Amino acid sequence: MIYDLLIIGGGPAGLSVAKKAYETGIKNMLVLERDDELGGILNQCIHNGFGIEKFNKELTGPEYASLYIEDIEEKGINYLLGSMVLNIRDEGEYKVVEVASKEKGYLELKTKTVVLAMGSRERTRMMIQTPGTRPAGVFNAGLAQKYVNIDGYMVGKKVVILGSGDIGLIMARRMTLVGAEVLRVVEIEPYSNGLSRNVMQCLKDFDIPLQLSHTITEIKGNDRVESVVIAEVDENKNVIESTKEEVECDTVLFSVGLIPENELSTNLGVEIDNRTQGPKVNEKLETNIPGVFACGNVLHIHDVVDYVSDEAEQAADQVHKYLTDTQDICKRQIVLENSDDISYIVPQTIECKHSDIELKFRVRKPASNVRIILEDSEGNVLVNRKKWAVSPSEMEKVMIKGKMLEDIKGNLTLRLKAEE
Amino acid sequence: MEEKMTCIVCPRGCELTIVNAEDVSKMEVFNHLCIRGKHFAIKEKTNPMRTITATVKINDGKQNRLPVRTDGEIPKKVYMDIVDIINNIELKAPVKREDIIIENVLDTGINIIATKSVL
Ligand code: SF4
Numbered sequence: 001m002i003y004d005l006l007i008i009g010g011g012p013a014g015l016s017v018a019k020k021a022y023e024t025g026i027k028n029m030l031v032l033e034r035d036d037e038l039g040g041i042l043n044q045c046i047h048n049g050f051g052i053e054k055f056n057k058e059l060t061g062p063e064y065a066s067l068y069i070e071d072i073e074e075k076g077i078n079y080l081l082g083s084m085v086l087n088i089r090d091e092g093e094y095k096v097v098e099v100a101s102k103e104k105g106y107l108e109l110k111t112k113t114v115v116l117a118m119g120s121r122e123r124t125r126m127m128i129q130t131p132g133t134r135p136a137g138v139f140n141a142g143l144a145q146k147y148v149n150i151d152g153y154m155v156g157k158k159v160v161i162l163g164s165g166d167i168g169l170i171m172a173r174r175m176t177l178v179g180a181e182v183l184r185v186v187e188i189e190p191y192s193n194g195l196s197r198n199v200m201q202c203l204k205d206f207d208i209p210l211q212l213s214h215t216i217t218e219i220k221g222n223d224r225v226e227s228v229v230i231a232e233v234d235e236n237k238n239v240i241e242s243t244k245e246e247v248e249c250d251t252v253l254f255s256v257g258l259i260p261e262n263e264l265s266t267n268l269g270v271e272i273d274n275r276t277q278g279p280k281v282n283e284k285l286e287t288n289i290p291g292v293f294a295c296g297n298v299l300h301i302h303d304v305v306d307y308v309s310d311e312a313e314q315a316a317d318q319v320h321k322y323l324t325d326t327q328d329i330c331k332r333q334i335v336l337e338n339s340d341d342i343s344y345i346v347p348q349t350i351e352c353k354h355s356d357i358e359l360k361f362r363v364r365k366p367a368s369n370v371r372i373i374l375e376d377s378e379g380n381v382l383v384n385r386k387k388w389a390v391s392p393s394e395m396e397k398v399m400i401k402g403k404m405l406e407d408i409k410g411n412l413t414l415r416l417k418a419e420e
Numbered sequence: 421m422e423e424k425m426t427c428i429v430c431p432r433g434c435e436l437t438i439v440n441a442e443d444v445s446k447m448e449v450f451n452h453l454c455i456r457g458k459h460f461a462i463k464e465k466t467n468p469m470r471t472i473t474a475t476v477k478i479n480d481g482k483q484n485r486l487p488v489r490t491d492g493e494i495p496k497k498v499y500m501d502i503v504d505i506i507n508n509i510e511l512k513a514p515v516k517r518e519d520i521i522i523e524n525v526l527d528t529g530i531n532i533i534a535t536k537s538v539l
Contacts (some may be wrong), residue, residue: 177507
């Protein structure tokens, strides 16, 4: 048996791909999920704020997931839980997916297309090299979220959070509601890395201080965390020694960013962009391996799940075109570049100039009153849009009309320009 | 007097500027991208409202915690009282998504409902 589509991951991206693929007419597909239930990270994101763009309703994570899961059950789309994909092989026309399944043992599944939807994982204390001892009580914020919200296990009583990403902010509130004392959230950047609504409703509402331009310089404690040393940093992120302060606590949560989880992609031979740490894709969300697509957090980190679903639907549409031989194929390849004040842009290349394309990017630093400019190698401007404010915590999008791509020269560069 | 406030109605998080914040009848709101921001600011200055999300203990189910939320906004001043009530509930599986866990909590007219089915 040969599948038309295998979806690697049953989180928000994978579920949206499955639903949309079914609607385009693809029936012969399978979703592979390593956990014991579908929904991925949404299951532990019990807070609300999901679905505003897509459903015009404010849903919690489990509710957002169940809208898709119930639909998938109803449509009879096949999925396999407790199934870990070990490896994907490219055999040209077909891909072979090696799976270790709790229920079915080792499987080799043959498919015409694959959508990579594995999501991301948290950056750890090791990755940012926070010095100190290695006592119990140091957790990644997302792992702590799983312990608290799914397993019902209290991770600590006096908590310091390093990093103001959304998971850290959400966990500051969550820990407070389950009876812990959250002493402060410490952020090395001079701005918050999470959505400002989360700073408001997770910190300000509970009088939890947010210390910008600060970091943890040492974790102390033998068996359990006993204290942390917190210090201010200068503009070059060097610790200002005289500002060091020891804060007693029993728990430290790290919320220092997410990284796309791409071991499978790399082994398969998919080219990775070191800006996004995700696969390089063209406007069809197709990787350098024909028939292998990527969407969601495995491609680049999103801050709003609704946009993950949108992207996943685009991927599903493209899978449908690939399978029905209606893909737009052009010889030309336009490379998308960005200036230094932008940290990445997706897609990385554009092959076809027929359809409208949504470019997604993030800025490196917050700025206000800027113009977003997209121009070709000869300085012809395709997009010139004013933005009141941009921030690294929010993914930005610009649309380019297919028509505009017809006579561009060379490659495209996206940059910011300060407005006087 | 001018005051800044973050609108929390949607993920955009507009940074609102409020003029005459001390007197609701003269209050003016700026920098909101949509009308919901203005309503939010006025509410926030008169009777701030929030949605609560939390989990409750559930026995004999596939998992130990059931996620719940208020099915509407509750006044911020009873937030922690409601959280206390939620923290002390213990349920028995099965519970279905949208099942009412507590009706009319603290006479707010709002129910606590399950946001997931735990079988
Ligand atoms: S003002 Fe409107 S657009 Fe801005 S954050 Fe509030 S709801 Fe969202």
